[in-house]
Amino acid sequence: MKRLVLGALVLGGSTALCNAAEFQDPVRLKAGDAPVRVESPGYAAPCLADLDADGKKELLVGQFQDGKIRVFKHGGGEKFSPGEWLQAEGTVAHVPGVW
């Protein structure tokens, strides 16, 4: 999973869409006024789930660093509140074997 330093980056500017769906141009999800982002070395893994049974799905974003998961409350539509680290048994949760 660790990336080679001299690997190629990819910009999404010329994203082409194919087959079975058409999409609007991609936008970065924001939490409050700031884009949702993960710690170094990156690797954002998003998920939507209603964790607190309030009828609205929270945004969970897993990351490589320490295997931590950030939870963002859903404000409706594409709006999310600033996030907090998922807790487990009173401490910040982490998934072993992720780094």
Add this chain to the structure above:
Amino acid sequence: MEIDDDGHPDILSGSYSRMEQDMAGLFQVLYGNPDGTFRKAEVLKGTDGQPLIIPIESRDQQTENICTRPFAVDWDADGHLDLVVGNFSGTFYWFKGEGKGKFQPKPQAVKAGNQPLRIQGAHSDPFPIDWDGDGDLDLLSGTSGGGVQWAENGAGKGKLPELRPFQWLIQPGRAVEYGGVLKEEQLTGPTTSTRVWVDDVNGDGKLDLLVGDSVTLVSPAKGLSEEAFKKKFAAWQKAYETVTKEMSQTTDQAKRSNAQQEFQKLYQRRTEFMNEDRTGFVWLYLQK
């Protein structure tokens, strides 16, 4: 996802590898409590009491069972959640579920015809969903190189999926050579190492995509102009290519050791002229 059928949502995750000589990306579950809190991550075990692991026959196949990515879904339409899992190499397996969070220990390969289903690129990232609205589960996936792919299911509702090879749903963007300045405001879409989630985000009845990525933002070190940065990077890259060539070509142990030390020093010297911010974002594609 609710893994154990107890009415409380659980969080399921893959992992890169356990910290043992025998590598394997175990599956981890943070089980939900009745009060909405979560327990610490626990290794998901099969009905044999052993950690669920994609089996391999030799270390040559290591990429088949590291960097795992699970998704709990009733894959074979028998009423129980199964696990569809991805890995480093870009293939997929599924562990048959028996209900209440129990899974058989030996997975089956997910195939397209007689061949293992494989994404273009590495890091398979399964998201099973009826993407084309015909009543059966298709399979979407992110990939190491970026973009989103999908495999259409031709089996029909209530049957074990029969998937066609992957095709692009969203093509990766254009590649950019490492070494140029890349600012956050220049980003216009997901980059590499995409992870996909599907849901109707804006409530218009159409499925949308959330795409996580990984990107290294690059900027000149403090006080350095972009032009000066480019010159310093070009010189650094030349030295980098020289030392990596030495490392790969020499068979002399002492020379190889020296070259490795030079490589380490050179690698650290990047920080003298460039800042690298390795991060990742979550992109939303709303379906029209």
